[in-house]
Each structure stands twice: as C-alpha cells, then as structure tokens.
Amino acid sequence: MTEEAKTSEPQTHPAVSVMGPGDGEMIVLGTTRMRVLEDGSHTGHRLAIAESVLAPHTQGPPQHRHGRHDEGFYVLSGTVRFTVGDEDYDAATGTLVMVPPGTPHTFANLTDQPAVMLSTFTPHLYVQYFRDLQEVFVSGRPLTPQANIDAMSRYATEPATDLA
Numbered sequence: 352m353t354e355e356a357k358t359s360e361p362q363t364h365p366a367v368s369v370m371g372p373g374d375g376e377m378i379v380l381g382t383t384r385m386r387v388l389e390d391g392s393h394t395g396h397r398l399a400i401a402e403s404v405l406a407p408h409t410q411g412p413p414q415h416r417h418g419r420h421d422e423g424f425y426v427l428s429g430t431v432r433f434t435v436g437d438e439d440y441d442a443a444t445g446t447l448v449m450v451p452p453g454t455p456h457t458f459a460n461l462t463d464q465p466a467v468m469l470s471t472f473t474p475h476l477y478v479q480y481f482r483d484l485q486e487v488f489v490s491g492r493p494l495t496p497q498a499n500i501d502a503m504s505r506y507a508t509e510p511a512t513d514l515a
Contacts, residue, residue, distance in 0.1 A: 368393035378399075378485045381494075382406035391475025399475035403468050405460035406430065412499070414457040417450070418507035421473045422449045424458065429466030433458045435512075455511035480506045 368389065376387040382405070383467045389400040405411075414434060422430070426446045433440045433448050435456045442448055460466040472478060484500045488496050500510055 357450075366393065371404045378481045379449075380481065380484055380488065382409045383479055386436040387478055387481075394475065394485050396475045397473060399478045401470045401478065401481070403470060405429070406460075406466070407460060407464045407465060409460045411458040411497070412489075414455050414511040415503060415508055416455050416511055417452050417477065418509070420477055421450060421452060421471075421508070422450045422456075422477070423471035423473075424450075425465040425469040428470055429460065430462050430464045431458050431462050431468060432461050432505070443497070455513075477506050477508070480508070 360423075370388045376390070378385040378387065378401075384404045386402045387396065387399070388402060391397070391399045409441070424433070424442070426442045426444055428444050430441055430443045433442055433456060435450070435454060442450065458468075480502055483505070484494065484499070487498055488503075492498070503509060
C-alpha cells in the first residue's frame with residue numbers, strides 16, 4: 352500500500368483531544384490569564400485555541416500585524432474594545448472578531464468587569480509568543496517594548512508603527 356493510500360484511509364481510532372474545565376496550560380501575563388486549550392499538537396499545527404480573562408481596565412498589546420496567521424476572538428463575557436487600524440469596535444458577549452494576516456489590531460478591556468475571550472490562531476505558531484512573554488515575567492526582567500517587539504518578530508508579527 353502506498354503512503355498516500357495509508358493517509359487517506361479513515362482512522363479506526365481517531366485521536367480526540369478533550370480539555371476539561373480545569374485542564375490546560377495556564378499563562379499569566381500581568382493582569383491577563385490565558386488558558387491554552389489547544390496548542391496545535393492535536394491539529395497538525397493548523398489551529399490553536401486559548402481562553403483569556405482580561406481584568407478590568409486591562410490594556411492589550413500595542414497595535415500589531417501578523418504576517419502568517421489569522422487570529423479570531425469570540426467574546427464569551429464582558430465587552431472588549433478592538434482597535435483595527437483607526438477604527439474602534441466594542442465587542443460585547445457573543446461577538447466574533449476575525450483578524451486576517453496583515454491587518455493592524457489590538458484590544459483592551461476598558462470596563463469595570465472582567466472580560467473573557469476565546470482566541471484562535473491558524474496556524475498555531477503564535478501560542479509560543481505568549482509562553483515567551485510569560486518567561487520574561489517569571490524571570491523578573493521587565494517586559495520592555497523592545498523585548499515585546501523581539502518576541503513578536505520570532506512569530507512573523509510586527510508592531511503597526513505607522514499607527515502609533
């Protein structure tokens with residue numbers, strides 16, 4: 352049997368990933384908590400998913416562009432302010448925001464209540480960026496703008512300096 356034929360046959364026991372409410376890798380970035388639900392290891396690296404809790408009055412990252420991945424945000428609770436270029440969108444519970452590669456964007460929770468988002472990354476590569484940032488926090492080094500830019504650049508992302 353050829354390799355092509357082997358991979359096109361249905362699996363008799365597909366590998367299913369189940370992530371329970373208390374499961375997942377926790378990444379803490381200041382006042383933001385991110386729980387990695389899928390890091391790409393179960394999706395052939397095509398998709399990663401994370402749940403993020405933004406504390407009240409949390410500013411997000413500087414406006415930036417991804418060169419190689421789409422990013423999706425589904426607001427599970429609260430309201431998140433998305434800035435895309437020079438346009439602001441207040442995304443309430445139940446809102447989906449999809450950001451294609453090359454689109455400048457950022458987000459923040461400007462309210463007095465926590466906000467929870469489910470984020471997708473296709474492909475998965477950007478999850479490691481958050482791990483890298485957490486490493487900076489844990490090491491006690493300051494998360495300078497340059498340290499953030501350096502981390503972004505490792506994952507085909509750059510600040511949208513033309514919008515600063």
